Amino acid sequence: MEEMMQVRLRLAQAYVPVQVYMQRWDPMKALSLGTIFPELYRPYYGREHERRG
Amino acid sequence: MYRDQLDMLKNLQALEFTAVDLNLYLDTHPTDQRAFQDFQNIVQQMESLRQNYARCYGPLIPSDAAHHATWRWTEEPWPWEIEY
Numbered sequence: 001m002e003e004m005m006q007v008r009l010r011l012a013q014a015y016v017p018v019q020v021y022m023q024r025w026d027p028m029k030a031l032s033l034g035t036i037f038p039e040l041y042r043p044y045y046g047r048e049h050e051r052r053g
Numbered sequence: 054m055y056r057d058q059l060d061m062l063k064n065l066q067a068l069e070f071t072a073v074d075l076n077l078y079l080d081t082h083p084t085d086q087r088a089f090q091d092f093q094n095i096v097q098q099m100e101s102l103r104q105n106y107a108r109c110y111g112p113l114i115p116s117d118a119a120h121h122a123t124w125r126w127t128e129e130p131w132p133w134e135i136e137y
Binding site: 019021024027028030031035036037 | 064066068070071078088091095
């Protein structure tokens with residue numbers, strides 16, 4: 001706390017942009033990808049994937 | 054479970070998933086008319102497919118069991134008995 005005051009760090013501010021409904025995937029594709037929204041599709045690749053580059 | 058039955062079940066699950074995702078979106082965007090219409094449309098397709106499934110293969114939810122002549126709820130495979 002003291003250190004924070006000394007360097008005048010700001011507290012964190014979170015910001016989430018508002019989603020606008022544009023299009024969705026068809027139900028079958030959405031089910032297999034885990035979301036109906038293409039803009040929210042962010043597949044997680046684990047460490048194994050990382051190592052391979 | 055036969056291929057046709059499994060396909061119908063999968064289509065239903067896909068529609069249900071779409072309804073849930075639209076539900077989540079609508080929770081934070083309650084005035085988005087286009088999303089709501091889409092939700093209504095999906096729910097309509099979902100219900101008609103579910104009723105269709107129930108007619109062909111038996112009830113998926115207890116209330117669908119009321120449309121059969123006898124109590125068939127316990128004849129259906131449990132979810133973990135279905136091989137996808």
